[in-house]
Amino acid sequence: MRSFKFSHASIAALLVLACATAAHAQKAGDTIVAIGAARISPSLSLGALNSVGLDATAFNGSTAGASASAGYAETLSLSVLQMFTNNVAVEFSLGVPPTINLDVRLTSVYLPHAAKADVLTPAAVAKYLFNSPADKWRPYAGLGLTYASFDKVSADKSNVLVNALGGTSASLSSSWAPVYSLGFIYNFTERLSVNALVAYIPLKADVTFVGPGITGPVTTTGSLELNPTDYVIRLGYKF
Secondary structure (H helix, E strand, O other): OOOOOOOOHHHHHHHHHOOOOOOOOOOOEEEEEEEEEEEEEEEOOEEEOOEEEOOOOHOOOOOOEEEEOOOOOOEEEEEEEEEOOOOOEEEEEOOOOOOOEEEEEEEOOOOEEEEEEEOOOOHHHHHEEEEOOOEEEEEEEEEEEEEEEEEEEEOOOOOOHHHHHHHEEEEEEOEEEEEEEEEEEEEEEOOEEEEEEEEEEEOOEEEEEEEEOOOOOOEEEEEEOOEEEEEEEEEEOOO
């Protein structure tokens, strides 16, 4: 992980910005472009898996009661916030697709990094900003929509069982999902601000694995709830 060091001049500059007057920040007609970082923390729930094919009986037995988990991922986050009134705005956001590694636990075996996928969740979120344009602190609540899609979905072919189950191909369906968010904007100056938020996305996808099986091809389907919580911080500039 990279570490960043700030000089005394940089710290002094930040203090000057923080003490500056933030007159008329986020008022009707303003456009704020921001860049920052996001940490995506999925909370996975794997539904029952169903296999069809020559080895269906064996695979249905081995995957009964399977569960899945995933660690967090971090990525670059971009956004554009458009103010329609002094308090109502819509934010459009997009991040560089992070890679989510899926760990699967069967009754008798644990399969770390059994599958992985890149997740793209562009979103449009309507936000109500509290306080007035002259205030430095502007907490807000948001409700919006995202269209989640998955790319580069693959199973771990180095594992014999995972390869037999999904080594030929793997896919996750795209879907619409709501976005719930809470956050705040802190205005350093009239143009420069920081935006910090937490967003929750109840996201569900259909999963399909196709593998060579043991004696012949097998196709396995099921459902996967990802339900990520996103922690985001961005530095914004008002035009």
